[in-house]
Amino acid sequence: MWRNRNVWILLTGEFIAGLGLWLGIIGNLEFMQEKLPSDFFKSLLLAGGLLAGIAVGPYAGRLTDQTSKKTVMLISGFVRAVSVIFMLIAIATGSIWWMVVFLVLLQISAAFYFPALQAALPLIVSDKDLLQLNGVHMNVSTLSRIIGTALAGVLLVILPISLLYVGSLVAYIGLFILTWFLNFNEGNGEKLTKKKSKEKASFKDVFSVIRGLPIVYMTLIMTLIPVLFLGGFNLMVINISELQDSSAIKGWIYTAEGISFMIGAFFIKRISDRTSPYIILFACSFMVGASQLLLYLASIQLTTIIAFMLFGFSVGCFFPTAATIFQTKVPKDFHGRFFSFRNMLDRISFQIVLLISGFLLDLIGLQLMCVLFGSLSIIMTTIFYTRHKHLQTHIVKQENSTKAPFTSE
Incomplete structure (x- = not known):
């Protein structure tokens, strides 16, 4: 895998783009803190961009399956770079509405880029290397987030906030240039004509594929549990900073969570060799709930750091496992539509959690909201685990009944 030129291009591009992304995100938080006092209004603003990504999701999925994945990545990378210009205008004019344009374009580009990237990974390395590549790819993303x-x-x-976005623009241009050098076989030799492909490819086809693959269906549902934490992540960081009256805690939180994520993604390859992927998903979901409950003590700096470290480790194990299940179990012909659907599902759930988080932070405060979300995560995990055990028992009984010897008269 490490001799594969495409792997190094993707990992280098991910690191550079990640630096640009997080320079922009910290800039977004700073800009919103200055312009919007209400957490609910902050969540509404962030949700506006997510809606645009959801709207183009079905088309992004079909396009990824019908055309070159590299081309989709290039076009979305160009749009991502252009979007930064609108944020620079927002800073110059002090207008929130230009920031909305920036967020909309950014999320539209992500709606195309993410399915194309996820569909390209199985074409770059063999199935046996996918878990390792997913883990390393997420570690590189996390390292870029920390830095x-x-x-x-x-x-x-x-420096002024505008220079953060200039740095983002430079990073996105770097990603665009690196993407040009990708070279992998996309199965064009199979020769389904574009016209025929367009006639046959329907976004709705992916639902029958998901229903026919129980492990994929269950994993999709399980991915909603980390979103209960991730949806309000940035709003929680702002609130913890205000609760502890410390600006430095923001950096400590992101660093602690990021390092723990990397540790989890590094060890997941060894864990997966001895443990069922379902057990990994259930254990990680339970840890997500526990980390939320710990934030009831968010006024204590050490407890806050421990909570985010626990969360980082759990999702560091969870997401590479889930991504590998999707990439290996879903047929490659449906990868574009499936990953687009997953992206839409993540965005919708993220948006709902984001809005609820903003509302609850204004209504009941950070600590009670974390207890509510943590309890919900643990209850959901318990229900899913019970159903999984019941299904397993039912399958074993069916297998035993079919293996029973026939009696002769």
């Missing part, structure tokens, strides 16, 4: 957030925190003190 990006730390760098943004330093730059905000000494």
